[in-house]
Amino acid sequence: xxxxxxxxxxxxxxxxxxxxxxxxxxxxxxxxxxxxxxxxxxxxxxxxxxxxxxxxxxxxxxxxxxxxxxxxxxxxxxxxxxxxxxxxxxxxxxxxxxxxxxxxxxxxxxxxxxxxxxxxxxxxxxxxxxxxxxxxxxxxxxxxxxxxxxxxxxxxxxxxxxxxxxxxxxxxxxxxxxxxxxxxxxxxxxxxxxxxxxxxxxxxxxxxxxxxxxxxxxxxxxxxxxxxxxxxxxxxxxxxxxxxxxxxxxxxxxxxxxxxxxxxxxxxxxxxxxxxxxxxxxxxxxxxxxxxxxxxxxxxxxxxxxxxxxxxxxxxxxxxxxxxxxxxx
Amino acid sequence: xxxxxxxxxxxxxxxxxxxxxxxxxxxxxxxxxxxxxxxxxxxxxxxxxxxxxxxxxxxxxxxxxxxxxxxxxxxxxxxxxxxxxxxxxxxxxxxxxxxxxxxxxxxxxxxxxxxxxxxxxxxxxxxxxxxxxxxxxxxxxxxxxxxxxxxxxxxxxxxxxxxxxxxxxxxxxxxxxxxxxxxxxxxxxxxxxxxxxxxxxxxxxxxxxxxxxxxxxxxxxxxxxxxxxxxxxxxxxxxxxxxxxxxxxxxxxxxxxxxxxxxxxxxxxxxxxxxxxxxxxxxxxxxxxxxxxxxxxxxxxxxxxxxxxxxxxxxxxxxxxxxxxxxxxxxxxxxxxxxxxxxxxxxxxxxxxxxxxxxxxxxxxxxxxxxxxxxxxxxxxxxxxxxxxxxxxxxxxxxxxxxxxxxxxxxxxxxxxxxxxxxxxxxxxxxxxxxxxxxxxxxxxxxxxxxxxxxxxxxxxxxxxxxxxxxxxxxxxxxxxxxxxxxxxxxxxxxxxxxxxxxxxxxxxxxxxxxxxxxxxxxxxxxxxxxxxxxxxxxxxxxxxxxxxxxxxxxxxxxxxxxxxxxxxxxxxxxxxxxxxxxxxxxxxxxxxxxxxxxxxxxxxxxxxxxxxxxxxxxxxxxxxxxxxxxxxxxxxxx
Numbered sequence: 001x002x003x004x005x006x007x008x009x010x011x012x013x014x015x016x017x018x019x020x021x022x023x024x025x026x027x028x029x030x031x032x033x034x035x036x037x038x039x040x041x042x043x044x045x046x047x048x049x050x051x052x053x054x055x056x057x058x059x060x061x062x063x064x065x066x067x068x069x070x071x072x073x074x075x076x077x078x079x080x081x082x083x084x085x086x087x088x089x090x091x092x093x094x095x096x097x098x099x100x101x102x103x104x105x106x107x108x109x110x111x112x113x114x115x116x117x118x119x120x121x122x123x124x125x126x127x128x129x130x131x132x133x134x135x136x137x138x139x140x141x142x143x144x145x146x147x148x149x150x151x152x153x154x155x156x157x158x159x160x161x162x163x164x165x166x167x168x169x170x171x172x173x174x175x176x177x178x179x180x181x182x183x184x185x186x187x188x189x190x191x192x193x194x195x196x197x198x199x200x201x202x203x204x205x206x207x208x209x210x211x212x213x214x215x216x217x218x219x220x221x222x223x224x225x226x227x228x229x230x231x232x233x234x235x236x237x238x239x240x241x242x243x244x245x246x247x248x249x250x251x252x253x254x255x256x257x258x259x260x261x262x263x264x265x266x267x268x269x270x271x272x273x274x275x276x277x278x279x280x281x282x283x284x285x286x287x288x289x290x291x292x293x294x295x296x297x298x299x300x301x302x303x304x305x306x307x308x309x310x311x312x313x314x315x316x317x318x319x320x321x322x323x324x325x326x327x328x329x
Numbered sequence: 330x331x332x333x334x335x336x337x338x339x340x341x342x343x344x345x346x347x348x349x350x351x352x353x354x355x356x357x358x359x360x361x362x363x364x365x366x367x368x369x370x371x372x373x374x375x376x377x378x379x380x381x382x383x384x385x386x387x388x389x390x391x392x393x394x395x396x397x398x399x400x401x402x403x404x405x406x407x408x409x410x411x412x413x414x415x416x417x418x419x420x421x422x423x424x425x426x427x428x429x430x431x432x433x434x435x436x437x438x439x440x441x442x443x444x445x446x447x448x449x450x451x452x453x454x455x456x457x458x459x460x461x462x463x464x465x466x467x468x469x470x471x472x473x474x475x476x477x478x479x480x481x482x483x484x485x486x487x488x489x490x491x492x493x494x495x496x497x498x499x500x501x502x503x504x505x506x507x508x509x510x511x512x513x514x515x516x517x518x519x520x521x522x523x524x525x526x527x528x529x530x531x532x533x534x535x536x537x538x539x540x541x542x543x544x545x546x547x548x549x550x551x552x553x554x555x556x557x558x559x560x561x562x563x564x565x566x567x568x569x570x571x572x573x574x575x576x577x578x579x580x581x582x583x584x585x586x587x588x589x590x591x592x593x594x595x596x597x598x599x600x601x602x603x604x605x606x607x608x609x610x611x612x613x614x615x616x617x618x619x620x621x622x623x624x625x626x627x628x629x630x631x632x633x634x635x636x637x638x639x640x641x642x643x644x645x646x647x648x649x650x651x652x653x654x655x656x657x658x659x660x661x662x663x664x665x666x667x668x669x670x671x672x673x674x675x676x677x678x679x680x681x682x683x684x685x686x687x688x689x690x691x692x693x694x695x696x697x698x699x700x701x702x703x704x705x706x707x708x709x710x711x712x713x714x715x716x717x718x719x720x721x722x723x724x725x726x727x728x729x730x731x732x733x734x735x736x737x738x739x740x741x742x743x744x745x746x747x748x749x750x751x752x753x754x755x756x757x758x759x760x761x762x763x764x765x766x767x768x769x770x771x772x773x774x775x776x777x778x779x780x781x782x783x784x785x786x787x788x789x790x791x792x793x794x795x796x797x798x799x800x801x802x803x804x805x806x807x808x809x810x811x812x813x814x815x816x817x818x819x820x821x822x823x824x825x826x827x828x829x830x831x832x833x834x835x836x837x838x839x840x841x842x843x844x845x846x847x848x849x850x851x852x853x854x855x856x857x858x859x860x861x862x863x864x865x866x867x868x869x870x871x872x873x874x875x876x877x878x879x880x881x882x883x884x885x886x887x888x889x890x891x892x893x894x895x896x897x898x899x900x901x902x903x904x905x906x907x908x909x910x911x912x913x914x915x916x917x918x919x920x921x922x923x924x925x926x927x928x929x930x931x932x933x934x935x936x937x938x939x940x941x942x943x944x945x946x947x948x949x950x951x952x953x954x955x956x957x958x959x960x961x962x963x964x965x966x967x968x
Contacts, residue, residue: 070379168682168740171520172527173359201420202375214416218959220449221394221442226456227465231477231491248925262779297696298733300703300719310723310779313733 003032003056006082008040008091010062012197019061032057044072050082058083060091064199066118073099080104080122089120265307333377336365336500341388341400341446345673345749347435350489351387352675357493360520362507363500369399372647373411384428384460385496386450389435391923394442396449404647405562406807415453425460432466433492435485438475440928444468463499467492486713522709523682528746530639532658534630555660557651557803559641563609565591566802568795569766579859582773583828586792589766591800597763602835603811603918603966606767607753609650609664609803610791616669616728617662623731627741631659642745650753650803658741666744667751669726669787674716676727677708679747680739689735700736723778754788755807757831757920757966761838767806770831770862812836812916813961820846820915822906824930826853826881826895829921830862832966836918837876846877849909853881853895857888895926896933907941910934911953916962923967 005027013019027034040060042048058079062069071092079089080103089105100107105120294301298313336358340351348369355367370388391397401412434447447466454460468476469488477488506514520526557563566588574583590598621628635656645652645665653664662668681704690696707716719725727748731737739747760768773793774786795802817840823833830852840848852867854860861880871878881898882889892898899906909915919930931954938950957963 068376168685169524170527171524173362173364173520198379198421198424201417201424202378202414213418214413215418215453217396217416217449220452221445222452225448226451228477229465229467229491229495230479231467231481231483231487259777259779263777263781266781296691297699299723299725300733301699310781312729312781313735 004054005032005034005057005059006050006055007034007037008043008058008060009037010040010060010064010197012063012200013061015200016063019063023059023061027057027059030057034059040075043078044075050078052081053084054082056084056087058087058089058091060089062091066093067095068199069093069095071096076100077103083122085122085124087122089122090117092120093118262309266310333374333380334364334366335380335382336363336385337373337377337381337383338365338367338385338387339370339373340367340386341370341397343389343391343397346485347387347389347397347433349673349675350433350435351385353489353678354385354387354493354496356526356675356678357497358500359526360522361497361501362517362520363504368643369404369647370412371399371401371403371410375411375414378411379427381428383500384430385433386430386447387433387435387492388446388450390437390440390442390444390446394440394445396446400446400450404649406805415458420458422457423459425454425458428460429463430454430460431463431492431496433489434466434468434476435471436468436476437471439472443470443475464495484713486711490711522678522705525679525682525743528642528743530637530642531742531746532635532744533638533742535634535636555664556654557664558654559646560649560651563650563803563805565800566767566804567591568797568799568802570768571793571795571797574770574862575860576858579856581860582775582793583860583862584769584771584773584793586769586771587760587766588802588804597765598767598806599763600758600767600806600808601762601810601812602758602839603809603832603964604758605755605807605809606758606769607755607805607807608788608792609753610751610788611664612662612666612668612751612787613790613794614663617659620662620668620728620731621659623728623735624737624739624741626738627658630741632657645745645750648750648752649805658744661744665750667749667787668728670749671720671724672727672730673749674708674713676747676749677704677716680737681705681708683739684734684736686736686738697736700734704734704737723780724784725780729780751787753805757835758806759831759834761835764838768834770828770834772828811964811966812918816916816961820909820913821848822851822909822915822917823848823920824851824895824899824918825920826926827860827921828862829919829967832920833918834863837870840875848876849879849906850876851879851881851895851898853883853898855882855884857882857885894929896930899930899933900937903937904941907937910957911938911942914962917957917964919963919965919967921967927965927967
């Protein structure tokens, strides 16, 4: 047996040791032997260096589903280098197919018989056969990871301006913050493994909420309040006052009185005759009623004691017809 | 669904306040080129958890200290959510250690469970699961008596703005640079507030060989019938009964509303007492016309077929109920856009710059500027008093704001971004379990403010106007599993003043037993002769011994001389009620309006336990109540 292999292990595999046993058994069937076995994070952080052109086979073991695999892209090149030409890489998926092709791997979906599993083959350097790959991925693949790997996708860009409405500029901002990634990407790649050991907890449908499986929400409020930030500069001086739904302090009655007062004021306005109505036609210059001149502009501009409060703004060229907006409970 | 960002804003909102603050935060971050994802807490996909870096959580607390519905449920009504995941016992204490969080809670210190919702989330996520808290959380108090704004004389908005400031300055100092389109690192700059941010997906005309398709409309009314796609769980009901229950001279119109599923496959709907129906209402054609007349640049394309540039927007999809087809502006205004809602800050932030039309300004340029400035003030003034006085206090609708601000010319393409969407409303079911004739008891919402036109609830107005035989009612049944099946063998005390009676009717119909005194019903209203709902039915049940009825009238001395409220009635029959609770293992089911009523009932029960059942102090009696709650024997459904 001359073929030698490398087994790379995701840290979360410790929860399913049978995967390692199976991998070793299948290696024997395929006629090679794992001579090295490393945790992937050791390779990722550089504490283990892989020799170039060393292995015939590399297998990566992870409990993640193929479409959810998180793998540092920079390692793909490293793995390629440590494989011999025509060496085989098992365990990654189409999530990284772009990187596979970039690094000169050929993707073999399944071989002549169905038992052959998905794998990548290291092709001769500088002799990469042109290969058509579909940029479409299965819909359940994460969009984000695809976007990142496709060079044709726009990076976060400065706004491009256009005018959809006269006088108003419309700007399209980045849908995804890529510029945050700059600072975070490296950090994140190292996080991948500690993160994905959390992945096994993420399935919300895997078990029932049998008692004891979940904590009791009420136990989360134990009377200890902890620290709360206080506001530093309260710019707002006025506290809104509004009666509670079931007010008992009298504020609700006060509010009702205020509403009734204003509405009775409106009644007086409405009681004008047709002739009188023209007197309050704000559209004719010099016939403005109210010294402030703001009565016609709507509640947002009316004075607090304005008799027209609660009525719509008066439209130019229209005699106000208060009957049309009168309404009863 | 859009891909998730590294920055995620989640809100838990009952009345929309937290949602609005969350929307404002999202906008402000985008203006600094921090792309972010904004979602209801319950709609966050747990699988995205490992992709995110910053999590900003804004959550309000409902009356009894519970988390808002959109925290523990997703928009499909499923309870398998991010929160159910976080509650799992077996999570490692490092589970969230890759995430930076900051919390903002919105509460009211007149309720004892002040800001419990944010405290629950905070305790679990930070103390137990290791999330990195960026700064101590903020707790806003509507009363200004507790939390972050305690004794500052400042309102909740001041607390929000402090939260926003902390987040913006923290991110800006950590990420002072951004990339430009060439990938160069440049200084991070803010997009000017007068520039509108294009939403991820918006509307455009469908072009078929350069001609556009128009849907026939007659007199402004869309002729072809509409359908709703994208949500298979929504059902259609046929109205069977829509009858006023209160007397004509009573101020409130309460309806008996019965409908049945239009699907004639014969399968019975599955529901039990305590379950609810959610109803998707729509606007009236009059209001839609008024809107189109106001924004008359929309009229030429109001009935043309539209499509989305980038798929159905998340906000629309999350509401559920399907998307109207044919997709036209008129149909969107009628079925999806809440033009009768009260505008919030985020609305003004998004629309103020569209105040551009000087031709509609009687006083020209000067008035245009006044309107722009006023709208901008509503959008950005941290002292929200002006906005409150203009919109909230008089309950002024968006439609009315547009009538007052004729300079506004809104671009239809982005209407689903800047206009709020119609939310479904939920109602307790009154019919017996799985009865194919689904019955609701609905109070029609109508009230007056200083505004001349009467305020009307969108959904109850819609329902009150549905004629018998109408088949357009869109609804879903929500199974709440409030009452465990085996409890129906035990005695029950049912308490429900007003339309709180609605779910209790279902409970009584479910119990087939005629055991004397097994069900006690405490019902309250104002007057025996005016708003006594189902008087005949209740008294018939009482005579037959199906229930023991204790009616009480709060403004009717003649018929209710010594009691006013349901809690008075509880106290009046204290010894017997206490015995039911303590010795007979009775179920206590309390329904109706939230606020003081449920609190006073609770206080009354504590006193009853002390007086008639030997509980020595408050804490032991309260503990007994808590245990009842834990065992599903004390159930409260208030709204």
